Amino acid sequence: MNPTRRAALAGGFALAACGGDGVSASQKGPAAPSRLAPFKDRAAFPVGVAAMTGQLAEAGWSGLASTHFNRLTPEWEMKMEAFLGEGDRLDFSRADRICAWARTNGAEVFGHTLVWYAQSAPRFERLNGSRRGFAEAYRTYIHDVAGRYRGQVTGWDVVNEPIADDASGQLRDCIWSRNLGQTDYVRLAFEHTREADPDAVLFLNDYNLETNPRKLDGFMRLAETLLEAGAPLTGLGTQTHADCALPDGAIERTVRRLASLGLKVHVSEIDVSTATGRPERQGAIFAEAAEAMAALPAEQRFGVTVWGVRDSDSWLRRADWHRPPQPDTPLLFDDGGRPKASAQAFGDALG
Ligand code: XIL
Secondary structure, eight states: OOHHHHHHHHHHHHHTTTTTTOOOOOOSSSSSOOOOOOHHHHHHOOOOEEEEHHHTHHHHHHHHHHHOOEEEEESSTTTTHHHHSTTSSSOOHHHHHHHHHHHTOEEEEEEEEEETTTTOHHHHHHHOOHHHHHHHHHHHHHHHHHHHHHHBBBBBEEEEEEEEESSSBBOOOHHHHHOTTTTHHHHHHHHHHHHHHHEEEEEEESSOTTTOHHHHHHHHHHHHHHHHHTOOEEEEOOOOOOEEETTTTHHHHHHHHHHSSEEEEEEEEEEEEEEEEOGGGGGHHHHHHHHHTTOOOGGGGEEEEESBBBBOGGGSSSSSBBBBBOOOSSSSSTSSSSSSSHHHHHHHHOO
C-alpha cells in the first residue's frame, strides 16, 4: 500500500478518534460563535464563495451561501471541460443553473476560467500545430463563452495559473503558448474577452503567490508586460490556497504588491488547510485576508472569495486526479454547517 494511501487511511482512523474533523481536542481553537452576522453585510467589498450545481438545491449549503455571500464563483461549471466536455458542442446548462441561483439570491457571478493550462478540448487538440486555425478557434471559443455571460458575470479569470509553480518565475508551457506564443496567448485572451464583454473586470489569477517570491515576481512581470502591450488587464487575483503554517503578513504583503499596479485585487479562492501547521491559526489567516482587502483603496477592493462553504464541500476533502480523500477542515463552517471560530475571526475582520 503506498505511503499516501496509508497516511490517508491513518488520517481517517485519526479522524474518527477526534470527532471527525481531523483536529484533536487539544488542538481545537477557541469555541465557535453562537450567532454569526452575515459576512456580506459586514464587508466593504463583495464576499464570494465557490459553488457547484450539485450544492444549489441542498438546504444546508444554500442557506449558508445565501446568508453570508453575495458572489458565486462556479467551482467547475465555467471551465472549458464543463462547457466542451462532451465533444464539440458548447453546453451552458450547468453554468446557467448557477447564474439562475445567483439571480434568485441576489448574488453576483464571477467567471472562472476561460483559459487554463490544465484543460483543453478536442477542437483545440485537433488544431494543435496549425496556427491560423487554432487562433480562430481560440477567438471563437472566448467570444462564444464571454459573449453569452456578458451582463451575467461581473468579472472573469481570463487566464488562470500562467506562471510555472517552481523557482523560475517563467510562464508555463502549454497548448495555448505552443500555438499562439508564450505571452501572446495571454494578451489575445484578454483582447478577445474584452471584445465580447466591454464591462467585466478581466483578471489574471494564480496560486502560491504568498509563498513563492519568484513566482510572484514572474506574475507581476507578466502583468506589466500585458499592460505595456495595451492588453485590457484590469484585475489581479491571488488564489490563496493556504495552510496553517503560512507566515503572518504573507497575505498582506502579497495583496499590497498586487495592488501596486493600481488594478483591482481579488483574493479569489481562499481556504486554509489545517493538515499543516497549528490549526488554531486558521482564523487569523482568514482574518488577514479580510483586513488586507479592507485596507486597499475602495476602487481596488474586488473582494474575497472562499473556496467552499463547509469543510465537507472542500476540494481538499475530495479524491481527485492525484490523491485519495484527505481529512481536513480548511473552511469557515464545519461539516454540519456550524460556524467555526475562524468564521467569527473572518467576520470581525471584514468590518
Ligand atoms: C478545483 C476544484 O475545486 C475541484 O473541484 C476540481 O476538481 C479541480 O479544480 N486552482 C483553481 C481552481 O484555479 O479552478 C481549482 O479548482 C483549484 C486550484
